[in-house]
Amino acid sequence: MRLGFIGTGTITAHMVRGLKASALADWPIVLSARNEAVAAALALLPGVTVAARNQAVVEACDLLILAVRPQVAKAVIGRLVIPPSRPVISLIAGLHIATVADWTGAQDICRAIPLPFVERHQGVTPVFPPQPAAMQIFAALGTALPVDDLAAYDAYAAASALMGSYFGLLETAAGWMVAQGHSAPDAAQYLRGLFGSLGDVLREKPVSFEQLREDHSTKGGLNEMIFYRFVQGGGSDAMQAALTAAFRRVQG
Structure with missing residues (x-):
């Protein structure tokens, strides 16, 4: 499966390095160039490339991961056109699934809270709802925790802020x-x-x-x-x- 990341900050870096040392190491990864220094460093890993545009990331992947800061989320992802069938994992805190769908046209959306420990395949990542592809990814990065209730997911997000x-x-x-x-x-x-x-x-x-x-x-x-x-x-x-x-x- 080809993975695409919009946003190349700290969590993206931890996830990419963790994935490239996991059972999913052969999955290609395409990154946005939002943070050029981080993207360039990650592109040294096998199977990792950097796209010239955010929309090019969407078009080159089978699953899209949104990892931008909440403050700039609308400006960045609101310009994307995502096929309704394309699975999307949103790592954006406080941004509801319905909002992501409204801004992008995506329909198969879940949210997740990966922490830096995923690089070492440690820690627990809540996934709401438990989208199969997301569960597979975060199981390879440690433990994937399926969550069916939004309030429970938000409580995990609050606890992660400790x-x-x-x-x-x-x-x-x-x-x-x-x-x-x-x-x-x-x-x-x-x-x-x-x-x-x-x-x-x-x-x-x-x-x-x-x-x-x-x-x-x-x-x-x-x-x-x-x-x-x-x-x-x-x-x-x-x-x-x-x-x-x-x-x-x-x-x-």
Whole structure:
């Protein structure tokens, strides 16, 4: 199957590199030249070419992937003419399927939320609705999660926005350690090792998050104390409020 990408930003780069190291490596890929530097670098991979125009990408592919920023989506994809039978995967946050269909004429459309980890064939990608071709692609890039309900899909999109907060927590902890006299490299090395290992625990132990928290919190100990201070200080409420705000935003 020939894949076409409109938009050559970070996620497109991760997907293309992941696909070229997957069971679908022999599938040809044609890119738009929207980001010339990224497109040129990806074109060094076998079977990857760059089209002169966006419409040429549409005409050269069997499946089209829309990966442009929401702010410019209408200006970019609103000019495309997509055959109704052409499968389309939209990675554009907050853009509803009906809108994509109205702007382009496409009819076989799904939405997906791939994250950078697809390059390493890790992570879980929600697909709504579970279009067969999209499920095949994201299964090759890790785990494809079929979603039949729009509200559930939007909740996955909101939860995916926790990545910045995760690293922000580490940024805060590192800053605190430096204030206590540690060097920045030493603080970073310690926290990378700690949280990297906790990521391994998440993958290896499929138990509830509550159970994991209790397993890593001695009764009356420091882990328990910091978590309860976090909750009592409004941390949990602030996180839920932020997720709700993200959920409403992705709902459009």
